[in-house]
Amino acid sequence: MSMIGRYLRLSAAELERAALEPEWALAFVERLDDESAEADGGRARGGWARLHETGKAWQALDFLLRRREFPVDLVHGEEELPGAEDWGYGPPCRIAPDRVRLAVAALAALDPGRLTEGVAPADLAEARVYPQSLWEAEDSLHLVTAEYRALSDFLRAVATRRHGVLVWIE
Template identity: 50%
Template sequence: MSIIGLYLRLSPSELARAAREPDWASVFADEVAERESERPVSPSERRGHDTGKAWDALRFLLERHAFPVDLLHGEEELPGADDWGYGPPRVLTPEHVTLAADALAPLPFEALLGDVTAADLARSDVYPTGLWADDTALPYLGTHYTDLTAFVRTTARYRHGLLVWAG
């Protein structure tokens, strides 16, 4: 089994409820995942998102650019939340999301990647190291970056926040 990065888009009132009732947030996350897996949902309507196994490489690359938000782990732990896979979920407020969307806007994947190769990711022990056996994994990484950028941009447009966790 692999670790993947997961996101749940929440309105400000839903974020407040999640802070008061973390068990509600867990149930809601499961409901969203089930609903969105059962029928196609347009990108602008998606409430859930995952970065697949690309999450750690994205973290690595964003840190190299001194990214202003911890987009791959979240900023603050959801108070009182249980473990959702590899720890409790963390929160990105609507303000964090807007900051992230603004920082992502001028950063296409080629600029994010720079001169980093798949071999560099493997040498840096970026999870999962076996994925970075050759440069054919870089398009996978680019697709996940593009999709995450679009999801964050949509979340910012709605003025929503995110719960972030590893599952």
């Protein structure tokens, strides 16, 4: 089993409901996962997507964004969902709509090539970034930049709708 980063797009009203009823948010995610499985992995893409995953690149993204002093914690979220139980490796955290918009502005200013500038896979291995076996390949940073682009696209669609997200590691 791998650890993966996950995101759920929610409106401001849905974020409030999730804060009051964290079990509703978990049931919502489970329903979306079930619908995706039934559709043979045909999860909505682009601006319609409710769920997004960064796969195993989550910790590398965190490492690289922290190096750039990124203003929003995109990997772990910013505020723990009150009363939420463990969704994998801890409870989910939320990023409010205004913070998503701030993140999108910062993402627009950080070209994917600059994200990994001055970093080699060996640096990630030395920092013990999960999964360490991934950093044995010389071209492994391409995976991280691809996930960075996909996360940027997802969050841009979230911000356009003035929504927020729940974030968790599963």
